[in-house]
Amino acid sequence: MEFIGLYPTWFEPGVGSGWIIGIIATVHVLFSHTAVGAAIFFAFLASYAHRNDRPDLLEFIRRYGLFLLVFSYVLGSITGPGIWYSTTVGSPRGISALIHNFVWMWATEWVFFVIEVIGVYMLVYLASRVDRQTHLRLSIIFGLTSYTTMLVIVGILSFMMWPGKADWFTDTGVLNGFFGANTFAQLAMRTAFMFTMTAVVGGIVAAGFKDAQFKRDVARKLAWLGIGSAILGVLFFRWYMATLPETATLIMSNRMPEWFPIGVIGMLVAVAAYFIMTLLQPRALVATGAVAMTLVVLVFGLWPGEVTRESIRKPWVAGQYVYSNQVIGRDVPGRGIESEIPLLEEHGFLRTMVFLPEHLREVTPDNAVEAGHALALAACSNCHSLTPTGMRPLQDYFTADSDIDAIVDYLHAGLASGNTLYMPQIPFTDDEAFALASFISTLTLPVTDTGATVDATEPMAPTALVRSGVEANAGADSAAGSDTAGEAPSVETSGQPLAALVSSPVAPREMNP
């Protein structure tokens, strides 16, 4: 029997692996973007200070550098590998795909990391011990090096979303995967954002300056930097959106929490108001205000941004060929990679998974719930918590009056075809669907009024939703097989996209990831 290379599953029952990856990633973005932005801002300030004979600005660099040393380089340098660690346990085949495609790009970025870390220590500890020209050189090296780390990682992040060139799948050179419209749009957007972060976090240090004139100068520079970068950030965000695939736009408009756009717009307005205030009245720049703004950006800017970035590439997790549940769902001929969907359609998960107790390879009435649990771990738990807490709990998608047959119908109609927006193609065999349904039926499912009419704001019993999907889907299953794997929903029945029939009733529950 041929196996598919699924790793064991790490499942954190409290908050779920997805949240842990998200939290670490968000915190790292805060630290790293601030650090990169600050490094470039340092270079600018050092140059300005030397040209205009302003040693007081060098003092700002030294103090801010010491603060950043801890804020960004201590915490940022740990949370950076921390993302690797968390994705290693949460999405091993996803991170593996990125590493096996871009190992030398990451190694290149590592060279810059080494220079950057030595640079920040030198700027802090040698600030008053080297001559001005040498300090300026070190500042420029530090600034340029920091930015190159962003240049490298943005290419890899873009690949996660969408390989740079369409022909990457056949000609899989690094350049084709790394560079594309999304790469540059994302780079522009992140560059603007890092300057906004620099201006916000820089205020925490500038607030402490005793010299009123100096504080006013720095506050104004930070304010202009913040206002300018925020305006550019909005423009670049629109460019970024224009480079996203159609499915990403669809997911963004359908699956993200309603407060996200409001939160982001509110955050931008707050940032603009804050900087206009500190521009007009630099005395208003106080440490508590700057800390509060940092938190506002973190909660209403970074968190929605990272969650959205993580979500809009679904059902893929890397390069549009590794599904979020770790199954390879698309051929990549250039690398000899074959979709694992046909093998799953033929033999199912239980007979092809590596990490499964032998007594679960065949489903029986006695082990159905246990086998279903194993299937839920492997195929669902990356995105759906199996407990009442955590990310998108599985139990929230079904109701207490759902019987096993109804759930089985839903699993076949909604997942086997791969035409449910946001969800991977998951071709459970009949006995696997029965096992998974048996497990789901043991969860504490929410009770609803079974006679109620379907309401767009309420979850719907799969009995009702699946029936409509199955009836409409008659004869369409074969058309939605492996040949269409990885493509946007396209199978239509009775004039309606299958995805609309299958996925829309469960959508309301996904509004709160």
Added chain:
Amino acid sequence: MSPEILYALRDPAGVPTQPWLFLILGALTLALHLAAVQVMLGTGALTLRGAYSQSSHWRRLAAHMLTTSKIAVSVAIVIGVAPLLFVQVVYDPFWYTSNVLSGWWVIGFILILIVGYIALYAFYWKNHHLASEGGRSGHWMVLSLALLLLVGYIVHALTNQMLFPEQWMAWYAPDGNIEPTGRQLHYSHPLRFAFFIALSLPVTGAWLLGYRRYQQARPDADADYIAWLKPLAMRLLTLGGVVSVILGVLWMLTLPEKMAWFALSPWSVLALAALLVTVAFPLLLGARIDRGYWGYATFGVGAVALIVVCAVREVLRYVTLVGSHGYDALDYTVHMDWYSLLLFLLTFAVLGGVTLVYMLTVAWQAGQTTGRYSPSPALSWMGNLSIGLLGLWILAYFAIGFYVWAS
């Protein structure tokens, strides 16, 4: 786990260069990472030892070692990224499985390291006048060292779990019941861990010899302090070296059955010889240690010995996985990618080489200068060259990127 299953776990994307290059780079960068870790631990311990001493020499040493330890943590983390990257390339089935099986600890590693590092800074912030006033709030330093040792232990366990595919199913599903929370560290070999930690004694001894030589070059060199350092460094080097070798031998004697071949192999003898040469090196130097640059040479020899140890450790892993489990890391499918390989090599050797030499020379000479330091014109030219190379790199990024995008 049969070989077929292990190969099924391997990433189907293949690797972009011959696998042996990743093995070599992995061993080299691991040695550098370990050197930083051992300096970090050793200088941290010396800080704790010296901070509360009545001796002004000890307190002075503690103040300097505290700064060293603080920087060494950063260096250890940033250099550690490289072996972490390379191990995932050729040993992905083993590394990922091991990590997932102890996922809770893998996430814990991040949090523990953050707390451990911040605790080190907390001690630093409480002790700005360590040399003159002695230490305060030593619990922060104790906490920091304990947590740094704990993260080392976590990595030790993850690295060892890789080598036991025959146990993986029992760890994942004990008695046939899947336990996916990853709350267990499943395998450790205390003597192996103790050996690598004990190496921090001779490594720190060698580091102290270099530190002593560096102090000698300062215009305000304190001959009394420099003389006091030498026996301390020698004790750490020789006694620590002997302790390490004993622990290493005990590790060899207790190797699991499938690795027992390694104990008396030429590989382990080579590692032993490298360690002994390092320990004996300053004794062989005699009075020459105070002449020229010989004072730094012991640390150089120690670094080479660490590279040998890491290379030999790689042999143990490679042969164990080939011999006992039929998995050959060297037969990974290669999809050559010349662009990214050349980009790395040029960035590493040319840009990185020039820039790091410039920066480290400035740092080195500034530290030995009283008053404000100005580099020589040649060194300043090198700094300008570094900036030029960085600008060229960024220019090439956009030029190539726009070309690829447009085409």
